[in-house]
Amino acid sequence: MSEAALHLPAVPPSxxxxxxxxxxxxxxxxxxxxxxLAFLALFLLLPLVSVFVExxxxxxxxxxxxxxxxxxxxxxQLTLLVASIAVPFNIVVGIAAAxxxxxxxxxxxxxxxxxxxxxxxxxxxxxxLVFVLLFGAQGYFGAWLKANDVQIIFALPGLVLATVFVTxxxxxxxxxxxxxxxxxxxxxxxxxxxxxxxxxFFAITLPNVKWSLFYGVLLxxxxxxxxxxxxxxVSGKIRGLTNTMPLHVEILxxxxxxxxxxxxxxLLAGLALVTxxxxxxxxxxxxxxxxxxxxx
Amino acid sequence: xxxxxxxxxxREPSILPGFGIALGITLTALSxxxxxxxxxxxxxxxxxxxxxxxxxxTSPRTLAALRLSFTGALFAASVNAVFGLILAWVLVRxxxxxxxxxxAAVDLPFALPTAVAGIALAAIYAPNGxxxxxxxxxxxxVAYTPLGVMVxxxxxxxxxxxRTVQPVLEEMQGDVEEAAALLxxxxxxxxxxxxxxxxxxxxxxxxxLAFARAVGxxxxxxxxxxxxxxxxxxxxxxxxxxxxxxxxxxxxxxxTIMLLLSFALILAVNLxxxxxxxxxxxx
Amino acid sequence: xxxxxxxxxxEKRFEAFAALRGVSLDIQPAELVALLGPSGSGKTTLxxxxxxxxxxxxxxxxxxxxxxxxxxxxxxxxxxxxxxxALFKTxxxxxxxxxxxxxxxRRERPDAAEIRRRVGDLLDLVQLPGLEKRYPxxxxxxxxxxxALARALAIEPRVLLLDEPFGALDAKVRKDLRAWLRDLHRxxxxxxxxxxxxQEEALELADRVAILNDGRLEQVGTPDDVYDHPAxxxxxxxxxxxxxxxxxxxxxxxxxxxxxxxxGLSQNQGGPASLYVRPQHLRIVxxxxxxxxxxxxxxxxxxxxxxxxxxxxxxxxxxxxxxxSQVAPAIGERIRLRxxxxxxxxxx
Numbered sequence: 001m002s003e004a005a006l007h008l009p010a011v012p013p014s015x016x017x018x019x020x021x022x023x024x025x026x027x028x029x030x031x032x033x034x035x036x037l038a039f040l041a042l043f044l045l046l047p048l049v050s051v052f053v054e055x056x057x058x059x060x061x062x063x064x065x066x067x068x069x070x071x072x073x074x075x076x077q078l079t080l081l082v083a084s085i086a087v088p089f090n091i092v093v094g095i096a097a098a099x100x101x102x103x104x105x106x107x108x109x110x111x112x113x114x115x116x117x118x119x120x121x122x123x124x125x126x127x128x129l130v131f132v133l134l135f136g137a138q139g140y141f142g143a144w145l146k147a148n149d150v151q152i153i154f155a156l157p158g159l160v161l162a163t164v165f166v167t168x169x170x171x172x173x174x175x176x177x178x179x180x181x182x183x184x185x186x187x188x189x190x191x192x193x194x195x196x197x198x199x200x201f202f203a204i205t206l207p208n209v210k211w212s213l214f215y216g217v218l219l220x221x222x223x224x225x226x227x228x229x230x231x232x233x234v235s236g237k238i239r240g241l242t243n244t245m246p247l248h249v250e251i252l253x254x255x256x257x258x259x260x261x262x263x264x265x266x267l268l269a270g271l272a273l274v275t276x277x278x279x280x281x282x283x284x285x286x287x288x289x290x291x292x293x294x295x296x
Numbered sequence: 297x298x299x300x301x302x303x304x305x306x307r308e309p310s311i312l313p314g315f316g317i318a319l320g321i322t323l324t325a326l327s328x329x330x331x332x333x334x335x336x337x338x339x340x341x342x343x344x345x346x347x348x349x350x351x352x353x354t355s356p357r358t359l360a361a362l363r364l365s366f367t368g369a370l371f372a373a374s375v376n377a378v379f380g381l382i383l384a385w386v387l388v389r390x391x392x393x394x395x396x397x398x399x400a401a402v403d404l405p406f407a408l409p410t411a412v413a414g415i416a417l418a419a420i421y422a423p424n425g426x427x428x429x430x431x432x433x434x435x436x437x438v439a440y441t442p443l444g445v446m447v448x449x450x451x452x453x454x455x456x457x458x459r460t461v462q463p464v465l466e467e468m469q470g471d472v473e474e475a476a477a478l479l480x481x482x483x484x485x486x487x488x489x490x491x492x493x494x495x496x497x498x499x500x501x502x503x504x505l506a507f508a509r510a511v512g513x514x515x516x517x518x519x520x521x522x523x524x525x526x527x528x529x530x531x532x533x534x535x536x537x538x539x540x541x542x543x544x545x546x547x548x549x550x551x552t553i554m555l556l557l558s559f560a561l562i563l564a565v566n567l568x569x570x571x572x573x574x575x576x577x578x579x
Numbered sequence: 580x581x582x583x584x585x586x587x588x589x590e591k592r593f594e595a596f597a598a599l600r601g602v603s604l605d606i607q608p609a610e611l612v613a614l615l616g617p618s619g620s621g622k623t624t625l626x627x628x629x630x631x632x633x634x635x636x637x638x639x640x641x642x643x644x645x646x647x648x649x650x651x652x653x654x655x656x657x658x659x660x661x662x663x664x665a666l667f668k669t670x671x672x673x674x675x676x677x678x679x680x681x682x683x684x685r686r687e688r689p690d691a692a693e694i695r696r697r698v699g700d701l702l703d704l705v706q707l708p709g710l711e712k713r714y715p716x717x718x719x720x721x722x723x724x725x726x727a728l729a730r731a732l733a734i735e736p737r738v739l740l741l742d743e744p745f746g747a748l749d750a751k752v753r754k755d756l757r758a759w760l761r762d763l764h765r766x767x768x769x770x771x772x773x774x775x776x777x778q779e780e781a782l783e784l785a786d787r788v789a790i791l792n793d794g795r796l797e798q799v800g801t802p803d804d805v806y807d808h809p810a811x812x813x814x815x816x817x818x819x820x821x822x823x824x825x826x827x828x829x830x831x832x833x834x835x836x837x838x839x840x841x842x843g844l845s846q847n848q849g850g851p852a853s854l855y856v857r858p859q860h861l862r863i864v865x866x867x868x869x870x871x872x873x874x875x876x877x878x879x880x881x882x883x884x885x886x887x888x889x890x891x892x893x894x895x896x897x898x899x900x901x902x903x904s905q906v907a908p909a910i911g912e913r914i915r916l917r918x919x920x921x922x923x924x925x926x927x
Contacts, residue, residue: 022473024483029390036386037398039379042427043451044404047416050426054419089325096321104315106307112322118330121558123512124410125532126551129539130333133340138544140336164329187312197313219406226409228515233536246411246515253415253519262419265412272407279407280400471665474632479679479734480653489678493669576668577716 051269054262066252066263074240075248075264081156082231082244083224086163090220094171095213099205101172102179103187113176119168127165128233131158154236159244162230167220174216178209211286215279222275226268337555340548352549357525358534362553364442365531369510372449377503380457381495387458388465402459405452410515417448418519440522445530448516453506460502464495497572504565508558581608581770582643582737584629589638591624598624600794601638609768611761613781616791617817622774623742625791629772630657630740642737653682658736658769662743664727666715672726673698673711679734701729704763721752732767741773745780757784778818782806790814812853812924821855822898825926828852833923835871836893841918842869851926858886858901860920863908870915873898875908889916 024032055063066072097116101109119127133139135152145152152158186208190200206213228246235242237251245268252261307315341349352358386392387399405413421428421438428439438444468491476486514532521528531554538547584606591599599621606612614622627633629640631647640647647655667675676698680689689697702708705725715723724744731739744760745753761784764771775781781788782802790797790805790813798810809815812823826833826840828849833841841854864870876897877888885907888897900916908914 022470022477023389032382032386033390033392036379036383039383040398040401043447043454044401046420046426047413047451048404048408050416050420051412054416093321093325096318096325099314100318100322103312104307104310104319106315106319108306112326115326115331116322118334121508121512121562122334123514123532123535123551123554125514125535126337126512126555129535129547129551130337132539133336133544133548134333136544138542140339161329165333168326168330184310184312191311191313200312201314222407226407226412228409228411228414229513229532232514233539246409249411249415250519258415258419261415265409265415268409268412272404272409272412275407276400276403279403280396284396469663469665471661471663472667475659475661475665475730476667476678476682477652478630478632478655478657478659479682479730480656481678481682485682490667493667496669575714575716577714 048269051262051265054258055266057262058259062259063263063266066257066260067267071239071243072248072260072264075243075245076267078156078159078243079225079245082159082163083221085160086167086224087217087221089164090167090171091213091217093168094175094216094220097172098175098179098209099201101176103184116172117169119165122165124166124227124229125233128162128230130165131161131234153234154238154242156242158234159231159242162234163224163227166227166230167223170220170223171213171216174212174219175209178212179205182208211282215282218275218278218282222272225271334555337548337551340544341552344545344549348545349549352546353553357529358531358550358553360526361529361531361534361550362557364445364529365511365554366557368442368445368449368530369453369507369513371446372453372510373503373507375446375450376453376457376506377499380454380502380506381461381499384458384461384465388462403455405454410452410513411519413451414448414516414519417444417451417516421447421520439520440524440528442521442528444520444522445517445528448520449510449513452513452516453510456506456509457499457502460498460505461495464498468494494576497569500565500568504561508562511554511558581768583608583641584738584770584772585641586625586629587638587641589625589628589635589640591621591628591633591635597794599628599635602791602794602796603638604789604796604799606770606772608770611764611771611784611786612773613785613788614772614774614791615778615781615788615817616776618776619793620791621794622776622791626740626742626772626774629738630659631655632659656734656737658728658731658734658739660724660727660731660739660741660744662746664715664723664747666723666727666730668715670714671711672702672707672713672715672718675715675726676701676730676733678730697733698729701733704732704767705729706759720748721756724748724756728763732769736769739769739771741771743775744773745775745777753780760784782818790817792817807920809855809922812855815855815922815924819857820899821857821922822861822896824854824856824894826852826854826923828923832869835891838871838893839869840871841921841923844923853924853926854918854921855924856898856918856921858899859903860918861898861900861916862919863900863902863906863914864917866915867917870917871898872913872915875910875912875914878907878910889914891916 023029067076097112101113132153135141135145135158137146137153139153152161186204187200190204191197195203226246227244228250231244232247232250235244235247237243237247239251243251245264249261249265249268252258252264344352383402387395387402418425418439420426421431421444423429423432423437423439425439428437431438436443438447472490473486476490477483481489512532514530514536517530518533521530521533523529523533531550535547535550538544538550586602586604586606589599589602590597602621602625604612614625616622624633628635629647631640631652642650642655667678670678673695677694680694680697698711699708702710705728707722707725707729710718710722710726715726718726724747728741728744745756748756757780773784782805785802787799787801788805789799792813798805798814800808805814806818809818815821824835824840826835828834828844828851830849831842831844832839833844833852833854871891873889873891875887876890879886879888881901885902887900887902887908889900890897898916
């Protein structure tokens with residue numbers, strides 16, 4: 001049988017039979033790839049490249065001056081400070097929410113998940129506005145705050161509140177699907193072996209979900225440092241005091257200091273690139289763990 | 297054994313600890329940071345009184361701003377739906393050099409701060425910018441016009457469609473395509489009647505996410521829009537302007553209209569999705 | 580309508596893995612053939628090559644006199660039922676069944692009323708009348724299976740191919756559908772090839788069974804043929820249980836140790852060999868010239884039968900003996916066994 005086969009010629013490229021069962025012709029494929037790449041180049045790559053080109057337009061000395069002048073340094077420090085408060089807060093709340101939602105069955109759970117996702121569908125400007133309405137000079141608590149000499153709007157607390165609002169869902173929405181997919185068998189086994197609740201959490205649950213937690217924190221942090229609309233409303237934009245990096249970029253740009261604006265912007269763009277790189281790395285290496293949450 | 301009536305519980309018993317504290321933290325934080333502030337917004341809007349609300353809502357400037365935000369978002373989300381679907385298709389089904397890099401790059405609008413995107417787009421599409429200079433001889437102005445608003449909204453909405461369609465496309469079994477081909481369908485018919493229909497619910501979700509994001513978008517738009525009242529002024533900017541004039545009620549009314557329209561839309565889409573799931577199973 | 584299928588010296592590799600290493604098979608018009616083999620034996624690959632879903636590296640498939648590659652997919656008219664049915668979930672049952680007819684070029688397409696009528700007839704044929712408006716998600720597994728079959732039959736196929744048609748169903752439904760499919764085939768008379776890893780299914784359904792192993796065809800024949808006269812040790816073991824006895828052939832007799840256990844052999848070649856004996860081919864006898872003495876060590880139930888495990892001197896493994904209508908011995912009893920039928924293969 002196999003001897004006979006040896007004498008048969010290899011199959012010639014066939015005519016009708018070569019008709020594709022799956023996939024498109026080479027022409028269609030190349031066309032679609034070209035359209036995709038052109039679209040991405042136009043809308044994504046070009047803006048990104050322009051940031052770095054414009055930032056370097058006046059030379060390295062100007063660049064260095066723009067990012068080391070006192071107002072810029074203050075803005076960088078403020079941005080780091082706000083993120084260092086808002087992100088840990090959202091980590092704690094996100095973990096608590098994921099534990100309650102993924103490990104227990106209770107009524108109104110789906111509604112609670114919708115509420116946690118709510119900030120995603122609220123305009124950033126509105127996210128800032130709500131705090132002005134509460135704590136602004138003419139807000140509901142404005143008079144009381146003024147009488148007690150507490151400043152929230154146009155000060156650090158307002159910036160933090162607005163940032164927490166817009167980044168509220170990030171950690172929870174990465175953790176919930178992953179923890180749901182893992183189930184509770186590991187935790188139940190540990191409990192029957194006599195471990196305490198905290199020990200179960202730190203020895204079992206947290207190691208299981210550490211990569212999706214990191215993934216959520218990464219996205220949360222990127223948004224916290226880059227947020228513009230919400231903090232623009234509550235900041236008052238006092239230079240050196242309540243100006244975060246994105247706000248500093250806006251002020252420089254509006255004052256026609258384009259090169260300086262792009263210099264500071266290039267730092268934020270760098271942060272975005274680092275975030276993207278880490279995010280992709282996580283997806284490639286720990287894709288299975290994170291896949292559950294990407295499905296949303 | 298005595299019959300035990302099922303008691304109405306609000307939660308299933310579990311041997312895992314920590315439910316109380318976890319839910320407590322969640323609800324407290326959610327209330328303080330999200331729910332109470334949003335309630336304050338509705339309260340403030342309502343306090344304006346029906347006549348004032350009507351006056352603000354129907355003022356030509358408000359209507360123009362809302363119209364621009366919603367039509368701009370609709371247009372941008374439509375463009376994103378088309379190109380997002382093509383991108384997802386290309387990323388899932390074709391192998392080409394740099395595919396992973398492209399895949400990673402799709403999320404750039406999520407990661408890049410909106411203000412940075414805003415000034416970059418403004419610089420590119422300004423009459424002396426890279427693309428603006430190319431378009432100027434054709435007498436096409438993008439920056440400082442409603443067209444500029446669309447460009448910014450397309451930028452920030454791009455990942456939503458790709459990221460919702462992609463996983464559905466990845467999980468699609470190859471056998472339905474083979475079945476269609478063996479039943480004599482042309483490739484065209486197979487794609488449009490067999491492969492794409494199961495993607496529509498995900499496509500719709502991505503469209504609505506992109507739309508909702510675009511309606512509320514601020515940072516990437518204001519630099520390129522030019523912000524001419526009645527022409528290229530978006531609704532979120534109008535809120536900021538009202539706020540700067542200390543017209544809290546006016547700002548709250550515009551914000552409330554935006555929120556309610558967005559919520560109604562999201563609710564409608566969720567209902568469509570639920571109906572599709574009931575009918576087609578796991579879509 | 581149905582057509583002969585000729586498979587000539589098909590070879591197919593997937594990178595380093597040789598899935599098919601030269602398979603030839605003639606299938607008669609209206610024949611029902613089972614491709615049987617363990618997973619990885621190449622049976623599904625062969626089915627997909629017949630359908631034209633994959634291309635062979637060497638060899639060819641003929642439909643009647645025509646090389647399949649000269650026909651477009653539509654002109655091949657192959658009815659294919661996928662293992663997981665591959666129903667179009669956004670289409671109703673009626674739209675699924677009508678899909679092939681609606682895919683024809685406009686001038687060959689029946690009109691809407693005719694299509695509706697044919698869909699109704701096909702759903703009657705597969706015993707799902709009135710389910711036109713349902714969606715696949717609203718059907719049971721067995722119903723989906725039959726919709727997939729109706730959809731495949733709608734294009735009036737010249738060949739019907741089924742990939743593990745009952746693989747995804749539970750045991751009870753499988754049995755029912757088996758009888759139903761046999762009956763359907765008798766009525767419609769399509770040349771049919773189906774893939775299965777379940778030898779019981781293959782033996783019960785097929786006119787002929789083709790047994791694949793490791794990319795080669797081990798044996799093709801009627802169910803009785805392959806079961807009673809296996810061409811290789813693999814076929815013998817794959818098609819049912821068998822006791823293996825290492826024997827030595829001298830003249831016309833086979834010896835276990837120095838005891839003759841089987842006579843009347845026609846093979847001329849002597850030397851070491853393996854004798855395969857099915858449990859039902861061992862009889863307890865009082866005394867006979869060619870018999871094996873042994874001790875009953877276990878008795879157990881095997882479905883409707885009782886089975887004895889008998890230790891025989893010179894054999895490491897105990898022999899399985901079916902006690903169909905035989906008087907059951909007691910545990911520990913010394914008995915003698917006579918081999919009524921066996922398959923002898925020269926030792927490798």
